[in-house]
Amino acid sequence: MTGPKNSQASELGETFAELRPDLLRHCYRMLGSFEEAEDIVQDSLLRAWRSRDTYAGDAPLSHWLMRIATNACLNRLTRQRPRALPQLERSPAAADAAIEELEAATWITPAPDARLFPDPERTVETREQVALAFIALLQRLSPKQRAVLLLKDVVGWSADEIAAALELTLSSVNSALHRARETVAGRPTSRVEEPAPEVLGAYVRSWEMRDLETLVALLHRDVTLAMPPYATWLQGADTLRAFFQTPRFWGFWSRLSRAVPTRANGLPAVIWYVRGPDGASVPHSLQVMRFFDGALAEATNFIGAHYLHGFELPP
Numbered sequence: 001m002t003g004p005k006n007s008q009a010s011e012l013g014e015t016f017a018e019l020r021p022d023l024l025r026h027c028y029r030m031l032g033s034f035e036e037a038e039d040i041v042q043d044s045l046l047r048a049w050r051s052r053d054t055y056a057g058d059a060p061l062s063h064w065l066m067r068i069a070t071n072a073c074l075n076r077l078t079r080q081r082p083r084a085l086p087q088l089e090r091s092p093a094a095a096d097a098a099i100e101e102l103e104a105a106t107w108i109t110p111a112p113d114a115r116l117f118p119d120p121e122r123t124v125e126t127r128e129q130v131a132l133a134f135i136a137l138l139q140r141l142s143p144k145q146r147a148v149l150l151l152k153d154v155v156g157w158s159a160d161e162i163a164a165a166l167e168l169t170l171s172s173v174n175s176a177l178h179r180a181r182e183t184v185a186g187r188p189t190s191r192v193e194e195p196a197p198e199v200l201g202a203y204v205r206s207w208e209m210r211d212l213e214t215l216v217a218l219l220h221r222d223v224t225l226a227m228p229p230y231a232t233w234l235q236g237a238d239t240l241r242a243f244f245q246t247p248r249f250w251g252f253w254s255r256l257s258r259a260v261p262t263r264a265n266g267l268p269a270v271i272w273y274v275r276g277p278d279g280a281s282v283p284h285s286l287q288v289m290r291f292f293d294g295a296l297a298e299a300t301n302f303i304g305a306h307y308l309h310g311f312e313l314p315p
Helices: 004-031 036-050 061-077 122-128 132-138 143-155 159-166 170-185 197-208 214-216 237-245 247-253
Strands: 219-226 233-234 256-265 266-277 280-293 295-303
Touching: 004 036, 004 122, 004 143, 036 061, 036 256, 061 143, 061 159, 122 132, 132 143, 132 197, 143 159, 159 170, 197 233, 197 256, 197 266, 197 280, 214 219, 214 233, 214 237, 219 237, 219 280, 233 237, 237 247, 256 280
Parallel strands: 219 295
Antiparallel strands: 219 233, 256 266, 266 280, 280 295
């Protein structure tokens, strides 16, 4: 027979599972790393479960869990540098410029929509809150400013609730919020649209078929291409055409064997597979794509296994 305590524990576990995506999105915004966000959420839920008897019920359970997760993120951020995106950190390079590689942990990682948005209908209405550019902008705020801004303007808490959760004074919360909003208000907005299926299909096929002319025809005039962990990035359809014709790019393109469609950060994405030395196809990179006016406006191609965490990878 299931007793009252077992029933309550079961209900609590179900509520934890329902709240997990909200916590995951929040921690991803805080940290800029999907893998680290998953770790923090898992640890926070485990900590909450072990101390569930101390939950007094004087605040919604979601607030209790969010407080635990936010403070865990703040503790993590004291030990690491903020992450970034190449296209927001330096000027674009020429097509034949030397490509500079930095540590993979320098850069923001993509996040799979399937994990962020179990309900696909929520993706469009909230995708700006997980857009790569927004995640990168948040990393320019101090950890405290980041937490206050997200809890107030995204999660919807009051200043008093934030002060209590983070053990700050109300004036400190309001000051951090003001500075954070000033920084965010100056960010450029990226125009986004869902590409027509035939446009997205034609773009992916142009890569698979190594069809340079069709590929270039699908690029916006001011298109950008970034390639973490490389700090070098490119801008403009003419520059990309020249880059696609270089031997170093052709070395990758000639080995391209398969494209697996997916979604990341609220946008269409594709996982590129290449032939390994033994002829087998192995995952190479994940490209997140932003379209506008029926053309590719921005592509961020995350290269290496470090950036594929959380995505389903068919063998």
